[in-house]
Amino acid sequence: MNVSSVLIAGGGMAGFQTASSLRELGYAGDITIVDASTAPPYDRPPLSKDYLLGSSTIEHLAFAKPEWYVEKNIALVLGSAITALDPDSGTVTLANGRDLCADVVVLALGGAARKLPLDTGTASNIHTLRTVEDANALHAAISVGTRLLIVGAGLIGAETASSAATLGATVTLVDPFEPPLVPVVGLDMARYLHAHHAGSGIRTIQGSLTQLIADDSGDYVAAVLESGERLDIDQILVGIGITPNTQLAVAAGLEVDNGVIVDSNHRTSHPRVFSTGDMARTRTADGELARRNEHWESARLSGTATARGILGLEPDHADSHWFWSDRAGIHLEVAGDMSAAAESVFRGSTQDDSFVLFRVNGSTLVAAASINDSMAVRAARRIIAAGTAVTAADLANPAVNLKKLTRGIAS
Structure with a gap:
């Protein structure tokens, strides 16, 4: 198919990267990014950290300056959501009634924050954190002494807890899990991270809510735990994951199963529609449905892969799974699958300011997680991607240069 125009629905990392990679790969046709936000495409991870703290602005979060879009000839259509997609004609309809058409449509709509089942939907003091508007509302609601209840101690919940404590909340x-995050960081690192909250004055509770109590205005003033304990509260943040925004795809008749189903080129069940980022779910060559990834790096790589797919290019070699998180003065990085069957090997100790936890299966490094040691994880990613043989002794020994291990040079 001759592709003279591409319309990208969604201005998150995956959507932006699709547009950027198309230009980097030499595509000269029309590119349009459509997003419901009035803000040009911006980075989401800082929303729970610098932006919530007030030390960053929406301009700092922007993926590119306005002149970049002019230089790259990428049109932005902002401030109106897409309400319908006709895949046969490549036409999308916006909430303002406008129709846009392209040879290829890319769905990069991400996901929506899951709602708390107990929430009636009428309270003004319950929050989620997915957009800059969400962050603005949460920041305005927090001051010194604000009693903030955060439900969900995953990455968003933990990062926001740290920022809110810094703001005086x-x-x-x-x-419900003790410790949280075991599937993504492994048990040893999960224990370390969860215990770290106490140093910031954050109270952690293993359990679930059974009731939310509202006042006459409809706002929540207390929450009751399954233990029977009542927590008096001023604000609530819900951080219990996302659901992919597949409504448009379902209505358009695309194949959907906890995400829009795509092949290795990110093409959906309709030949002129692609999908990328958090909302896309890959069917592998053997027919298996892979787990959706919801991290920044995955979205970036997904965008690049989508651009290559649109242009009929083979996918790049897949890099190892990688993500990061910042909280209370510590920087976490993870590469690989920390939940895979393997032996834990520490370089350093959890008592140190920085350390690395490797996961090793025989001579194969399957994953690594570090605290305040980005270079170690960078080396680990190269080792994992190349399949370089390692030994537990070399990984544990701080005198062994990890960079040399990437070249197969042992001690």
């Missing part, structure tokens, strides 16, 4: 973090 009294933070309680509730999660």
Whole structure:
């Protein structure tokens, strides 16, 4: 198919990267990014950190300056959501009634924050954190002494707890798992991270809510735990994951199963529609449906892969899974699958300011997680991607240069 125009629905990392990669790969046709936000495409991870703290602005979060879009000849259509997609004609209809048409449509609509089942939907003091508007509302609601209940101690919940405590809030973090995040960081690192909250004055509770109590205005003033304990609160943040925004795809008749189903080129069940980022779910060559990834790096790589797919290019070699998180003065990085069957090997100790936890299966490095040591994870990613043989002794020994291990040079 001759592609003279591409319309990208969604201005998050995956959508932006699709547009950027198309130009980098030499595509000269029309590119349009459509997004419901009035802000040009911007980065989401800082929303729970610098932006919430007030030390960053929406201009700092922007992926590119306005002149970049002019230089790259990429049109932005902002401030109106897409309400319908006709895949046969490549036409999308906006909430303002406008129709736009392209040879290829890319769905990069991300996901929506899951709602708390107990929430009636009438309270003004319950929050989620997915957009700059969400962050603005949460920041305005927090001041010194604000009693903030955070439900869900995953990455967003934990990062926001740290920022809110810095702003002077009294933070309680509730999660049904003890410790949280085991599937993504492994048990040892999960224990370390969760215990770290106490140093910021954050109370952590293992459990679930059974009731939310509202006042006459409809705002929540207390939450009751399954233990029977009542927590008096001023604000609530819900951080219990996302659901992919597949409504448009479902209505358009695309194949959907906890995400829009795509092949290795990110093409959906309709030949002129692609999907990328958090909302896309890949069917592998053997027919298996892969797990959706909801991290920044995954979205970036997904965007690049989508651009290559549109242009009929083979996918790049897949890099190892990688993400990061910042909270209370510590920087976490993870590469690979920390939940895979493997032996834990520490370089350093959890008592140190920085350390690395490797996961090793025989001579194969399957994953690594570090605190305040980005270079170690960078080396680990190269080792994992190349399949370079390693030994537990070399990984544990701080005298062994990890960079040399990437070249197969052992001690």
